[in-house]
Amino acid sequence: MIELRGLSKSFGSKQVLDGIDLTLAEGESLVVIGGSGTGKSVLLRCILGLETPDAGQIMWRGAPLAKQRDAFMQGFGMLFQNAALFDSLPIWRNVAFRLLRRMPKGQARDVAVAKLARVGLGPEVADLYPAALSGGMRKRAGLARAIADDPRVIFFDEPTTGLDPIRAAAINALIREIVDETGATAITITHDMTSVRAIGDRVALLDRGRIRWQGTVAEMDAAPDQYLQDFIAGRARLSYAGG
Numbered sequence: 001m002i003e004l005r006g007l008s009k010s011f012g013s014k015q016v017l018d019g020i021d022l023t024l025a026e027g028e029s030l031v032v033i034g035g036s037g038t039g040k041s042v043l044l045r046c047i048l049g050l051e052t053p054d055a056g057q058i059m060w061r062g063a064p065l066a067k068q069r070d071a072f073m074q075g076f077g078m079l080f081q082n083a084a085l086f087d088s089l090p091i092w093r094n095v096a097f098r099l100l101r102r103m104p105k106g107q108a109r110d111v112a113v114a115k116l117a118r119v120g121l122g123p124e125v126a127d128l129y130p131a132a133l134s135g136g137m138r139k140r141a142g143l144a145r146a147i148a149d150d151p152r153v154i155f156f157d158e159p160t161t162g163l164d165p166i167r168a169a170a171i172n173a174l175i176r177e178i179v180d181e182t183g184a185t186a187i188t189i190t191h192d193m194t195s196v197r198a199i200g201d202r203v204a205l206l207d208r209g210r211i212r213w214q215g216t217v218a219e220m221d222a223a224p225d226q227y228l229q230d231f232i233a234g235r236a237r238l239s240y241a242g243g
């Protein structure tokens, strides 16, 4: 459904992506992991059209994504790293942001309240402003916004950053349920191995601009790649310092 072929991107003399090949089937949940600064965000930004790759292609449903950008974005939802809610808008308007462009206010509000319920937030939250919500609730509201327009493709950017382990586990479980329920194709970027196991069908490890390893979550633990195993276990080696 989404296919990256030989995707490369440099900033000045720094080659960030160096020939990424990655295929994602419809309804699949892919988790991209990798050390800080390995280009995970740049990869997402290329798919979103916010960066122009130097080389390579991004295909969607068999044709170049760049030529179907509007159709892609219409069926797309995203949970941003820090939920990225608009502070000046009540929660329901944040959730209904896109819906308000194409349906009456009352109807958009009803959908927003239903999506909030799906992520475990009651109707009393709808009229609160983001500042009144805890970090976990903001994440849930961000998730409600991501699914408000029933997307076919969802990106989750560091979904558990800033949450305690129990709230992180709840968000991971909720994301997995939503991905299963909607059948949406999902790409998640994370450092959190608990998220990888909870959310992913497949994992791709990004290292020095390339996909160093990819396979199913089940294959990951037995994979004979030392760096992958150190990454999973959170083991440091001197050779990784600064890299």
Ligand SMILES: Nc1ncnc2c1ncn2[C@@H]1O[C@H](COP(=O)(O)OP(=O)(O)OP(=O)(O)O)[C@@H](O)[C@H]1O
Pocket (backbone or CB within 6 Å): 011, 016, 034, 035, 036, 037, 038, 039, 040, 041, 042, 043
């Ligand atoms: N617009 C830009 N101009 C110059 N360099 C950039 C730009 N965007 C990203 N980079 C560089 O590209 C590299 C990869 O950045 P990216 O944000 O994709 O890493 P990441 O894997 O998402 O890291 P983290 O896990 O820390 O969020 C970094 O060295 C970063 O400084």
